[in-house]
Amino acid sequence: MPSGTSPTTTAIPTAAGVGLRSAHHDFFSRRPGAVPWLEVHSENFFAPDSVASRRLEQLRETYPLSLHGVGLSLGSADALNVEHLRKLRELVGRVRPGLVSEHLSWSSVDGRYLNDLLPLPYTEEAIDVISDRITATQDFLERRILIENVSSYLTYRSSSMTEWEFLTAVAERSGCGILLDINNIYVSATNHGFDPREYILGMPAHSVGEFHLAGHSEQLYEGHAVLVDTHDAPICEEVWTLFELALEHVGPRPVLIEWDARLPEAETLLDEARKAQHKLDAHRELAA
Amino acid sequence: MPALNGARFPTRVAIAVYQNNARETFRKTLAAGYPVVARLVGESCFRGLASRFMRERPSQSGDLQAFGRDFAEFLSSIYGKSEYRYLVDVARLEWAQEEVLLLSEATPVDAQSVARIPEERLESLRLRLNPASRLIASRFPILSIWRVNQHDEPEPVDLDAGGESVLVARQNQRVELIALDAATFALAVALSEGQTIAETFTGESLDAASLATGLKTLADLKLICGFSVD
Numbered sequence: 001m002p003s004g005t006s007p008t009t010t011a012i013p014t015a016a017g018v019g020l021r022s023a024h025h026d027f028f029s030r031r032p033g034a035v036p037w038l039e040v041h042s043e044n045f046f047a048p049d050s051v052a053s054r055r056l057e058q059l060r061e062t063y064p065l066s067l068h069g070v071g072l073s074l075g076s077a078d079a080l081n082v083e084h085l086r087k088l089r090e091l092v093g094r095v096r097p098g099l100v101s102e103h104l105s106w107s108s109v110d111g112r113y114l115n116d117l118l119p120l121p122y123t124e125e126a127i128d129v130i131s132d133r134i135t136a137t138q139d140f141l142e143r144r145i146l147i148e149n150v151s152s153y154l155t156y157r158s159s160s161m162t163e164w165e166f167l168t169a170v171a172e173r174s175g176c177g178i179l180l181d182i183n184n185i186y187v188s189a190t191n192h193g194f195d196p197r198e199y200i201l202g203m204p205a206h207s208v209g210e211f212h213l214a215g216h217s218e219q220l221y222e223g224h225a226v227l228v229d230t231h232d233a234p235i236c237e238e239v240w241t242l243f244e245l246a247l248e249h250v251g252p253r254p255v256l257i258e259w260d261a262r263l264p265e266a267e268t269l270l271d272e273a274r275k276a277q278h279k280l281d282a283h284r285e286l287a288a
Numbered sequence: 289m290p291a292l293n294g295a296r297f298p299t300r301v302a303i304a305v306y307q308n309n310a311r312e313t314f315r316k317t318l319a320a321g322y323p324v325v326a327r328l329v330g331e332s333c334f335r336g337l338a339s340r341f342m343r344e345r346p347s348q349s350g351d352l353q354a355f356g357r358d359f360a361e362f363l364s365s366i367y368g369k370s371e372y373r374y375l376v377d378v379a380r381l382e383w384a385q386e387e388v389l390l391l392s393e394a395t396p397v398d399a400q401s402v403a404r405i406p407e408e409r410l411e412s413l414r415l416r417l418n419p420a421s422r423l424i425a426s427r428f429p430i431l432s433i434w435r436v437n438q439h440d441e442p443e444p445v446d447l448d449a450g451g452e453s454v455l456v457a458r459q460n461q462r463v464e465l466i467a468l469d470a471a472t473f474a475l476a477v478a479l480s481e482g483q484t485i486a487e488t489f490t491g492e493s494l495d496a497a498s499l500a501t502g503l504k505t506l507a508d509l510k511l512i513c514g515f516s517v518d
Contacts, residue, residue: 043350043351043352044353046351046353047353047390047391048392049390049391049392049393049420050389050390050391051458051461052389054461055461069350070350071349071350071351071352072350073350081349081350084349084350084351087351107350108350111348112346112348113346113348113349113350114306114310114347115313115314115347115350115352115355116306116309116310116313118306153301153305153306154295154299154302154303154306155295190296191295191296191297191302192296193295193296219305221297221301221304221305222301222304224296224297224298224301225296225297226296226297226301226305228305228309
């Protein structure tokens with residue numbers, strides 16, 4: 001093992017962290033403790049000797065880390081990609097993350113990948129498929145993972161339940177945790193015409209292990225307004241309000257500010273994190 | 289198609305969103321890996337190339353870093369016989385930089401230790417080169433093309449100026465591009481197999497003095513990370 005690698009797992013604190021992007025690497029490297037924790041995309045660090053991995057291992061010496069994967073395609077009917085799983089397990093061994101997460105989605109058919117996060121039909125059959133793969137992944141990694149709800153732009157006629165009923169059933173069946181993305185709830189609710197508060201209130205509080213907060217944008221397609229999960233803007237007021245509802249219903253959990261595109265200065269991310277931290281603290285005081 | 293389940297827009301619009309997301313993701317990934325090729329062909333053409341590449345060579349991994357590996361080969365299928373075939377080699381040079389960022393580095397040996405090997409032992413010498421390195425040669429001045437395109441207003445490069453051979457190497461987590469003369473390049477390629485000098489140049493008569501000079505050059509380039517004399 002390279003020297004300096006922490007041999008123990010450091011839990012993610014119940015505080016506001018930020019998603020680490022390579023443009024901000026130097027900023028966080030020079031200011032240890034600038035945020036309580038960092039989250040990264042797992043796939044970017046699969047090559048163990050890469051410059052990216054070396055830098056991540058350095059940051060790991062001062063920051064608790066969360067690994068957030070996008071490419072495992074747990075909802076796919078294809079068999080699990082063992083190569084991908086092995087690389088993920090190897091990465092988990094190297095950086096000992098406090099949390100590991102993936103998505104309630106699929107992205108591959110017959111070995112062809114879309115590298116996007118496609119929604120599943122909310123059916124009993126789909127519960128079986130994704131729960132089996134989550135269970136297999138948790139067994140392989142020897143740890144519980146969190147599953148994140150995604151933004152979606154379509155739904156399926158074959159769905160026999162709501163998305164939140166589906167997610168609850170999957171968490172129950174597989175024993176996984178839930179990574180509740182408040183922005184994704186808002187985007188999907190607006191696109192599909194359901195009440196986002198119902199989604200939040202439908203979550204099993206004990207399963208939720210983390211929150212995500214992010215920005216989105218509105219795009220026009222043939223004159224139709226669609227909310228798209230672009231992660232390139234500040235968190236909007238409606239999402240902050242929904243976050244407060246989630247804190248009330250679920251309780252305090254680690255919360256992550258996600259900003260992936262049109263990156264601002266790191267200080268802007270820290271401002272968003274401070275705002276989230278303030279709400280976490282305010283909730284704790286109320287609950288005390 | 290009618291809207292489903294209270295959706296605010298028709299299904300064909302939803303599908304258009306996913307299609308657009310996919311095109312954008314793949315285009316951005318390719319542009320990040322091949323920024324000079326993207327500049328050379330221009331935005332509109334690159335968009336078209338990315339769409340075509342996405343269709344002809346679909347992603348086969350959940351790890352986007354694998355996407356784009358075959359881009360030079362793909363460019364060759366389109367431009368390989370045209371006046372734009374230099375693009376293929378520029379793409380190879382750009383991929384080599386992406387590759388070495390992922391590979392394992394090794395510490396170079398002290399150049400003096402190589403210089404001290406007696407000439408009569410050179411035949412039995414076996415080298416280990418820096419694994420985080422790639423050797424890219426072209427009939428076109430690809431390093432010059434790459435260099436001028438690091439600036440906002442690139443100076444024109446004469447495509448007939450002659451070929452360039454490039455060492456792409458990572459040391460201390462930084463990637464460097466170094467022009468090599470043809471002889472040094474050929475020596476590096478030959479010795480990168482890890483065979484002894486005698487095995488590498490079987491049947492050739494070697495000038496020990498020029499070999500020693502060539503080895504010194506490789507050592508000064510920090511390309512030699514280990515050696516043994518059988």
